[in-house]
Amino acid sequence: MPGMWWVVGATVVVALVAVYLIWTAGRVERLQDRAQLAARALDAHLLRRAAAAAVLAERRDGVELYAAARIALDAQPDEREAAENDLTRQLRSIQLDPTDADCEAVIAASRRLALARQVHTDLVRDARSARGRPLVRLLRMGRRHTWPRYFDIDDPTLAIPAADVSSR
Amino acid sequence: MRIGIVCPYSFDVPGGVQNHVMDLAEALIGLGHEVSVLAPADEDSPLPPYVVSAGRSVPLPYNGSVARIAFGPVSTARVRRWITRGDFDVLHVHEPLALSLSMVAVLSARGPVVATFHTAMTRSRVLAAAQGVLQIVLERITARIAVSALARKVQVEHLDGGAVEIPNGVAVAKFAGVEPLPGWPGECEPGAGGTLGFLGRFTEPRKGFPILRDAFVELARQRPGLRLLVAGPGDPDDLFDRFPPDLRDQVTFLGMVSEEDKARMLRSVHLYVAPNTGGESFGMILTEALAAGTTVVASDLDAFRRVLDGGRAGRLFPTGDAVVLRTTLSELLDDAAQRAELTACGDQVVANFDWPVVARRVLxxxxxxxxxxxxxxxDQEWVGLT
Structure with missing residues (x-):
């Protein structure tokens, strides 16, 4: 009976397509969740760096640094990237002594922030590329989430003299 | 922290990745973390206590050389079991894009995955063709580490992602404390004596041995008592045929050396010469020579310049130029004070490559x-960064 084989063939194809769609939907969901969690970690590290900078500014009477740290802490989402870049510039313009505890806190926070930024950028890129696939767009998968957004700031790593790294 | 590390290549054969994994594991254990390393190995081969065998490996040609790897349903089951039993806080895989245990581990893992990329794969067509498949592996990875600027460049250009550059470490203590070989390095005074060292495959053009040979032959004519110590794989007759008969007794060939003898060899020379003409992505041997407290003369490659801090920690010469190399060698052999200055700076530089320092960055x-x-x-405390 040739008709029977048509039915079997069609069922197999439908099943395969369904499996692929479910897998893709899960993948899109997973990647978006990941990007969101990375954004939370990035946010925490931004706050941590600004707090460390504020502590240092208070002790040194660094008015400009303190202002930059406050602005970074209070910034609205759309102004935040610029505010964080300002803070990075302020931190680069001052002398940091790695043997001093408050300075070391700022240097370490900047280093950790650089890692969080790197990871966040990678995960957002993965999520966006998954979201951007034609099939995913067509079926509007992952629409429960907003489009993952890059957080575009300069590399916050602070350069310290090579000889000092070894004594860290 | 509980850390699971996957090494794709068998510990039965020595290799750069295997050494890296072992040194990293030991450094992390030294910092107080629990580490388990999964690697292919024969059942009866002796392994360090922190290594778990994933079964026998099979030789497979990969990226221009033969890698002994394990892959297949049995390995997959073992990887899964190891991950479940290990209950790791983080999984660290090496070379996840090779068809290997590492790839299996990445695909089986659910938590945070860190991947280290060692090779600077230049055959990008392969990468481009497999992009769709590799993407599935890559998007399971949370953070990527590249061991050299070149490996990082491959990440950025071909794999469309960033990576944190953390250099290979060197176990400074293993190199600094050893005794030189008996009778070496011998006398070195202005105008006479001195010992040069070379380690590597002297038949391979990229290692640049002919450049060192030319410089040595010229210099030995002007400088009585100059000696050359060569270590690495190769046939002794083939090596000695490259030198004029009257100079052959000033050349010593050690053949293949163990890790321990490598350290002794590096301490047995006044100047370590790296005349490579290319293909070096990191320059591991230079950090080892610096750790041994030996003055380094190296060709002006990007990787070498970075390790030698732009020439502060060792002398650079124009790549491939035997004449400049000869004058540089002659000048440094005459000047003990300058050698001391370079090695003092080398000590500072190599401290940044010491494994405990590198392991903290990995943490x-x-x-x-x-x-x-x-x-x-x-918290920093929990990570062990204090």
Missing amino acids: EVYAAAIEATDGRVI
């Missing part, structure tokens, strides 16, 4: 990966 990447997986921020 920060682990922390970043864990944070990005569950959104919480980890």
